[in-house]
Amino acid sequence: MNVFADAYSRRARSRARLSDRGFDPDAAVGGGLQILQFYELLGIVASSEKAGQSPTHALSRLALQSGLPSGAADALFLAYNQQSAEEAGHGDKIFAHAYFALGGAAPDAQQSIFGDGGAASSAVQPSADPEHNLQRLCEIAAVLGGIETVALQRVLPFVSDVCVAWDHPIGRDLAAQIRDVVRPEESRHVLTFRYVFHQLVAPRGPAAIAAYMQATNTGRAQLGSPGLDSASLKRLLGNSSPTVEQLLGKSRTLS
Numbered sequence: 001m002n003v004f005a006d007a008y009s010r011r012a013r014s015r016a017r018l019s020d021r022g023f024d025p026d027a028a029v030g031g032g033l034q035i036l037q038f039y040e041l042l043g044i045v046a047s048s049e050k051a052g053q054s055p056t057h058a059l060s061r062l063a064l065q066s067g068l069p070s071g072a073a074d075a076l077f078l079a080y081n082q083q084s085a086e087e088a089g090h091g092d093k094i095f096a097h098a099y100f101a102l103g104g105a106a107p108d109a110q111q112s113i114f115g116d117g118g119a120a121s122s123a124v125q126p127s128a129d130p131e132h133n134l135q136r137l138c139e140i141a142a143v144l145g146g147i148e149t150v151a152l153q154r155v156l157p158f159v160s161d162v163c164v165a166w167d168h169p170i171g172r173d174l175a176a177q178i179r180d181v182v183r184p185e186e187s188r189h190v191l192t193f194r195y196v197f198h199q200l201v202a203p204r205g206p207a208a209i210a211a212y213m214q215a216t217n218t219g220r221a222q223l224g225s226p227g228l229d230s231a232s233l234k235r236l237l238g239n240s241s242p243t244v245e246q247l248l249g250k251s252r253t254l255s
């Protein structure tokens, strides 16, 4: 089956599912979208969030094999391990929940912008060389940071706005979950991106800083967002490193 036929039959299935559950696929929900398009968007967000689970889990292991001082290794292990669980939560508990409520079916990994995350996590497997591992860690941290800043600045506000305009219990519940769970957790993930920059990258000088910024823009491009210039990237990265307590959330401590 070619890609167009596949997309066509996926759309026909989505229409049928929505209709079966009493939604008019062509009804407007706000944000210029119809329910069918909003449903498809939720499937993409659910499966793309879920795809973040495996690579961040692998990254947490990589952090322990990158020759870092124990404070930074511990902090990054815990931060990425926690992030892995949170991405699964965003995908499965929040966006897949809304997707299921609308269509009575599970999102599948094919809808993800990033695949199922398996290829990305195999690219994160540690080598015997700590320096190589450290470079991989920094590169992936930057790509993730680029993706997550676009999610926070563009994707989540857009989905929330559509939910508010729609004014349906499914949308109201999703908007509340985005506000209370997804946004605070994503904000902490961006702090990890800033922590890696200040602790591991900036001390290495201009070439390492330039590579980090370039990888950040590579991540933004994966969501179709334009790259940032160096002044905007510097603002995003801030002037100082977040603390370990900030990375993990206030109630979590290292010991």
Ligand SMILES: [Fe+2]
Binding pocket: 049, 052, 086, 087, 090, 186
């Ligand atoms: Fe997420």
Ligand SMILES: [Fe+2]
Binding pocket: 052, 083, 087, 148, 185, 186, 189
């Ligand atoms: Fe995240």
